[in-house]
Amino acid sequence: xxRSKNSLAKWEASRDLGAELLQSVTEMCxxxxxxxxxVPLPAPAEIxxxxxxxxxxxxxxxxxxARTLQQWEQGRRQPTGAARTVLRISAxxxxxxxxxxxxx
Numbered sequence: 001x002x003r004s005k006n007s008l009a010k011w012e013a014s015r016d017l018g019a020e021l022l023q024s025v026t027e028m029c030x031x032x033x034x035x036x037x038x039v040p041l042p043a044p045a046e047i048x049x050x051x052x053x054x055x056x057x058x059x060x061x062x063x064x065x066a067r068t069l070q071q072w073e074q075g076r077r078q079p080t081g082a083a084r085t086v087l088r089i090s091a092x093x094x095x096x097x098x099x100x101x102x103x104x
Contacts, residue, residue: 043091
């Protein structure tokens with residue numbers, strides 16, 4: 001519910017910005033916060049993250065350029081065809097990518 005101008009002015013006048021700032025810094029140092037925002041990763045980024053491989057290594061195993069992988073991970077482009085199939089396999093069996101990385 002929006003506040004009226006009068007109630008907003010009273011609220012602003014009653015605030016202690018120094019205390020609010022100090023409380024925020026204390027919460028950050030303690031690792032606590034009033035809210036936490038979770039940003040979901042695009043599927044290619046999550047799959048690569050679970051594999052434990054760098055972008056360069058993961059891209060090399062998929063047979064794509066690192067730039068293409070970055071585009072997928074940033075959600076600018078979507079993998080197609082064989083790349084999408086390999087990503088699905090990688091999501092279900094990340095150990096396969098690790099084995100391939102060790103062989104390379």
